[in-house]
Amino acid sequence: MIVANELRKQFSVRGNTLVAVGGISFQVGNSEVYGLLGPNGAGKTTTLRMVMGLIEPDSGWVEIGGVRTDTNRTAIRHQLGMISTNDGVYPWLSVREMLMYFADLYAVDPPVAQERLEELSDLLSIRSFLDQRCSTLSTGQKQRVTLARGLMHDPPVMLLDEPTRGLDVVGSQTVFEFIELLKSRGKSVLLSTHRLDEAERVCDRFGLLHHGTMRYEGTLGDLRQQTGKMHLVDMFIELIRES
Amino acid sequence: MIGSYFANGRLLRLCLKELRESLRDRRTLITLVLMPILVYPLLSMAMQRLIVGSASGSSDxxxxxxxxxxxxxxxxxxxxxxxxxxxxxxxxxxxxxxxxxxxxxxxxxxxxxxxxxxxxxxxxxxxxxxxxxxxxxxxxxxxxxxxxxxxxxxxxxxxxxxxxxxxxxxxxxxxxxxxxxxxxxxxxxxxxxxxxxxxxxxxxxxxxxxxxxxxxxxxxxxxxxxxxxATGKKVDAMASLAGILPLILILMTITGAVYPAIDLTAGERERGTMEAMIATPAPRFLLLLSKYVAVVTVAVLTALANLFASWITLSIGGLGRALLGEKGFSLLALVQILPLLVIFAAFFSAILLAMCSFARSFKEAQAYLIPVMLVSLAPALVTLMPNIEFSTLLGIVPLVNILLLSRDIMTGSPQALPAFAAVFSTLLYAAAALVVASKLFGAESATSGSQETWSDLLRRPKRTQLLPDLGDLAVFLAMLFPVFFIVTNLFGQTQMSIGAKLWSNAGMLLVLFFVAPSIVAWYRRLNPQTTFLLRSWTGNLPQVRQRVVRGVGVLLSVCFMAAGLWIVAFEFLQLLKDYGFGLLALEQPEVLEKAKKEFALIPFWIILVTSAIVPAFAEEYFFRGYVLSAFRNRVSSLRAILYSALIFGLFHVITGSMLSLERFFPSTLLGLFLGFVAIRTGSLWPGVLLHAIHNGLVFWLTRFSTKELSDWFGSTNEHFPPIWIFASLASVTLGSALLYFITQRRFYENAT
Structure with missing residues (x-):
């Protein structure tokens, strides 16, 4: 369960103030996939980072599982998983070593981590290259390793930042299946993407961001009602035209 | 929560991951293995030619x-x-x-x-x-x-x-x-x-x-x-070649550390693994620590490989004797230089990590490092000059100190005070650099879009802080120690009258141990009551009667402790002397007697103010105020007392232009008791009183000749009679026990 309330963040770039996020609120329930959508520069990543606790909001707050993130950041991080496009792998470690390393970073007990590794190697079909160095993996294999890495500590909340960027159809399909898997396990998923067609497929609810503010929010049905358009793409084009 | 990272050997596994990552990398292995195998034989061939050339020239x-x-x-x-x-x-x-x-x-x-x-x-x-x-x-x-x-x-x-x-x-x-x-x-x-x-x-x-x-x-x-x-001074060009070897060893150690330092910080960022790592609940300091351990390990391995390769080359070719004199590169010198290289690796790895921590890519990190390497090379080359002597003041210049100390060890004439200064200051610098690195590490990914990483370090907090930051302490000590060292040395060498020396020494103590930490405390908004314990020692007891009992009781117990502690400390020194840990001052009785005579001419109140009251206040303010509080911020009171006492002891080793290593032990002992008093009473003042009485007693006794004193105490040798020792031990124990009981809240609950 994620609750974001009036998140606001501005950066100063060479003396100019840039409002990245200007008061955004939303909620993501358990077993729900929430799509944070918007063109580049809409404030998606900044919002995710604030939820993550990587940057502090200027005002507003985030609750994860009923606990404010600014009260106990360390405890909150145990509840969160994050996977983003830019995520890499350690070229000189084997897949197993890398996953066990992240289990250690999340203070997961080694026997528990071992069990989870077994489970994930089947779910994400990484077993065949578990003991291979990461530098020898293909892009798709690396992607699956990254997805497994996000689940090593079995967090109730998962943040996905543009998870399909740069992936082919097969790679994207793996991600969709992964999201289905998360959903089936009762996790709250916050997904940021600019691939609206994909979002339509996997998200239960949407928040359309533009210039750091939330323009439309709700299920696909709600949005269709509000905008009178059938598809997210059309809604967006309208949004951009307005500004 | 942090504790769980130390459980189940987790920290070790984190370090192992970093080590695996750098040791499996071929580029690390090249500097680690290939370079020493190639460099020293090539170097020795070049040297041989040089020597043969000059030798044949001389016979012609x-x-x-x-x-x-x-x-x-x-x-x-x-x-x-x-x-x-x-x-x-x-x-x-x-x-x-x-x-x-x-x-x-x-x-x-x-x-x-x-x-x-x-x-x-x-x-x-x-x-x-x-x-x-x-x-x-x-x-x-x-x-x-x-x-x-x-x-x-x-x-x-x-x-x-x-x-x-x-x-x-x-x-x-x-x-x-x-x-x-x-x-x-x-x-x-x-x-x-x-x-x-x-x-x-x-x-x-x-x-x-x-x-x-x-x-x-x-x-x-x-x-x-x-x-x-047999002056040990190397004046000719040939002998200055002895300075080349440490320089090469140090350079190789640096080379060994550079690659993993970049790879484990900027490299991690470039590969896109940094953010996932920073997003985990693992404390950043721990992440950095594991990287630091890996970098130091690789650097030390490189140093070992180089040391071993150079030792073999020098021993086999006979080049060692030509460069370093009759004994050549002895195994003893090798064993002595290794820890120096370890200390240097610890220092330079911390610097490298601090530099690389905010680089976003490999390229950027290299761009930062190359100027640093060049700048540090310039003073390093100075050490090759034939006439340069490892003076006390050079002891605190990073890099140069280790180079000169290694050179002196190789030629067999290291000196104690510069050596101590070199080792201690390098360790302090390493700690400070590590603190800076841990604050910079991962900061960039958190504040994406702004470049406030450096200014974050110096940001003034908005709210009052109860206790000082331990990292601040490390940085502060790294700056304070060189200043303290230089000033103490200058006092030891200048030809001032004893009175002037006493006053300026007291002034220095006030500036360094009172004014400087006060400025830091003001800037960091530290609460003076909790940081410097500037509060009453009577506690927050509800009744006036209780406060009086506690107040008087504390003072009484402190007096008991002071009455015995100086004898205990003195006997400690004498015991050390008996076991061969020499007292420099007593080995030169005529110097001591002369100083005593000059001392006797000074009015006692001046000595009391400059050597007892001012030092007691300034040192308590710093060591039991700032230092102890900074440790209390992170570790248990018991450990905080121990660590602050060790630092107190280390600072007392430097007296004038001499190194009195034996003073470390009684001073640390005194520091332990003073820490105990400060923690139990929650106030600075009882400790100041104890410290002042202790110093005052010691200086009062210097006004008497050795003969007078031995008549007085009924002693025939340099020890106090057993009855005195026993009495003072009893007095210290009684005082400590009394203090312990009287500062217990239960004591008052039972009494009322």
Whole structure:
């Protein structure tokens, strides 16, 4: 369960103030996939980072599982998983070593981590290259390793930042299946993407961001009602035209 | 929560991951294995050529300058050298030819004749030339005017110094009187040129012996006594090569650390693993620590590989002896230099990590590092200069101190105070750099879009802080120690009156231990009551009566402790002395007595203020205020007391321009008790009182002579009588116990 309330963040770039996020609120329930959508520069990543606790909001707050993130950041991080496009792998470690390393970073007990590794190697079909160095993996294999890495500590909340960027159809399909898997396990998923067609497929609810503010929010049905358009793409084009 | 990262060997596994990552990388292995295997043999070949080149040059055309103190000695020397030529004339050729297979002897008799003729003409001249038969070794005799023979020899103006030259007429079996020469010659130790001059001179004199043996059928030996200058100063170009080896070792250690440092920080960012790592609940300091351990390990491995390779190269080739003197590169020197390299690796790895922590890519990190390396190389090259001495002040210059100390260890003459300063300051710098690194590490990814990483370090907090940050303390100590060291040294060397010294010392203590931490505390918005314990020692007890009982009780117990502690501390020192841990001051009784006499002329109130009250306040303010509080911020009270006492002890090792290592133990002991008092009472003042009484007692006793004191205490040796020791131990125990009970809240609950 994620609750974001009036998140606001501005950066100063060479003396100019840039409002990245200007008061955004939303909620993501358990077993729900929430799509944070918007063109580049809409404030998606900044919002995710604030939820993550990587940057502090200027005002507003985030609750994860009923606990404010600014009260106990360390405890909150145990509840969160994050996977983003830019995520890499350690070229000189084997897949197993890398996953066990992240289990250690999340203070997961080694026997528990071992069990989870077994489970994930089947779910994400990484077993065949578990003991291979990461530098020898293909892009798709690396992607699956990254997805497994996000689940090593079995967090109730998962943040996905543009998870399909740069992936082919097969790679994207793996991600969709992964999201289905998360959903089936009762996790709250916050997904940021600019691939609206994909979002339509996997998200239960949407928040359309533009210039750091939330323009439309709700299920696909709600949005269709509000905008009178059938598809997210059309809604967006309208949004951009307005500004 | 953080504790779970230390459980189940997790920290070890985190370090192992970093190590795996860097050791599996081929580029690390190249610097680690390949470089030492290649560098030292190549280097030794180059050196061999250099040495062979210079050596063959010297045997071809050697002109040695022999210094004499006066013209008489010059005359004796000239006639002795002239006899070498006569010896050649009189048929000692045979023996010469055995001695050296030399064709020039037969070919150029005329030259020798001429030389002798020339010599005899100007026998009392300031300078005379003699060509030694059989070789072209030439000795120029110089009377050193103005400077002593020793300094001329040390500065390299002359190659040999004839300290005394005597020619005694000895009757030889009816053949009349002939001179028997006796020379005392000094040469520079471990200096190839001077040693060669010595060898040539001795050969020349042996030639005279042979000639006399032929003439008189009996030896009439020329006695040559050799003295080497054992000053340990290396003045010639050859010996300064001893400075190259540490420089190479250090450079290789740096090279070993650079790659993993970049790879584990900027590299991690470039590969896109940094953010996932920072997003985990693992504390950043721990992440950095594991990287630091890995970098230091690789650096130390590189150092080991290089040390070993250089040791083998130097031992096998005989190059070691040419560079470092008779003993060559001894195993002992190797064992001593290794920890130095470890300390240096610890220091430089921290610097590297701090530099790389905010680089976003490999390229950027390299761009930061190259200027740093070049800048640090400049002073490093200074250490190659032949006349540079490892002075006390250079002891606190990073990099240079380790280089000079290694050089001195290799040539076998390290000194205690600079060595201590080098090791201690380098460790402090390492800690400070590590703190800075941990604050910079991962900061960029958190504040994406803004470049406030450096200013974050110095940001003034918005709210009042109860206790100082431990990282701040490390940085503060790293800045305070060099200043403290320099100022204490200057006081030790300047020719001030004792009174002026006392006042300026007190002033320094106030500035460094009171004013400086106060400024830091103001800037960081530290609560003075909780940080410096500037509050009453009566506690927050509800009733006036209770406060009075606690207040008086604390003062009483502190007095008990003070009454006994100085004797305990003194006996501690004496015990150390008995077990061979020398007391410098007592080994020089005349210096001590003189200081005592001067001391006695100073009014006692001045001593009391400058040496008891001011130090007590300033040191308590800093060590039990700032230092202890910073530790309390992170560790348990017990550990905080221990750590702050150790730092207190280390600072007391430096006295004037001397290093009194033995003072570490009693000072640390005192620090433990003072920490205990501060923690129990929650106030600075009882500790100040204890400290002041302790210092006051010690200085009061210096006003009496040793004899007076031993009469007083009924002691026959340098120890207190057992009854005194027992009484003081009892007094300290009683005081501590009383303090313990009287500061317990329960004590008052039961009483009322």
């Amino acid at each position: 055309r050697s002109e040695y300058i022999i210094g004499v103190a006066n013209e008489d000695a010059g005359g004796v020397l000239a006639s002795a050298i002239a006899e070498t030529s006569m010896a050649i004339e009189q048929g000692v050729r045979h023996s010469i030819q055995i001695r050296r297979n030399n064709q020039s002897l037969a070919k150029q008799p005329a030259t020798i004749q001429d030389a002798i003729a020339g010599a005899s003409e100007k026998d009392s001249a300031d300078e005379s030339n003699q060509t030694l038969g059989g070789s072209k070794a030439q000795f120029n005799i110089v009377v050193t005017d103005g400077i002593t023979l020793q300094s001329a020899l040390e500065s390299g103006q002359i190659d040999l110094a004839v300290i005394s030259a005597r020619a005694e007429s000895v009757a030889v079996r009816g053949n009349g009187f002939y001179p028997a020469y006796e020379f005392e010659v000094e040469f520079r130790d471990a200096d190839v040129r001077s040693e060669n001059a010595m060898l040539e001179f001795r050969k020349a004199m042996e030639l005279v012996n042979d000639a006399q043996a032929l003439r008189f059928r009996g030896p009439l030996p020329v006695s040559v006594r050799m003295v080497s200058t």
